[in-house]
Amino acid sequence: MEALKVPSEDITIAVGPGIGQCCLEVDAPVRDFFVGQGRQNQWEASVRDGRPGHWWLDLKIMARMQAVETGVNERRVDILPYCTRCDAEYFYSYRREGLAAGRQANYIVLKEREEGE
Numbered sequence: 001m002e003a004l005k006v007p008s009e010d011i012t013i014a015v016g017p018g019i020g021q022c023c024l025e026v027d028a029p030v031r032d033f034f035v036g037q038g039r040q041n042q043w044e045a046s047v048r049d050g051r052p053g054h055w056w057l058d059l060k061i062m063a064r065m066q067a068v069e070t071g072v073n074e075r076r077v078d079i080l081p082y083c084t085r086c087d088a089e090y091f092y093s094y095r096r097e098g099l100a101a102g103r104q105a106n107y108i109v110l111k112e113r114e115e116g117e
């Protein structure tokens, strides 16, 4: 199968739902992973301090920055604000429910453009 070649500026990205910064405290090995990949700036823009040696990580900000880094227009990165751990009414969460957590699926539908769009 031949790969499609789509200019970065024509790509639209949707992120989430997923765990929010409110619920994702990480430790030094996670920081070291990102920094080791040369993502120090993204790390600093995506975290706030937690307990000593821990940080609250916003994966959605990190995803946006990585998309923009590849040439995607920042305005075309749509991030859903929901935190799957906080919002038990709508989402399953491994962090909240452990192994008994259900699974969720997401999908995107590509619509044909209508005249005038």
Ligand SMILES: [Zn+2]
Binding pocket: 019, 020, 021, 022, 023, 083, 084, 085, 086
């Ligand atoms: Zn949360």
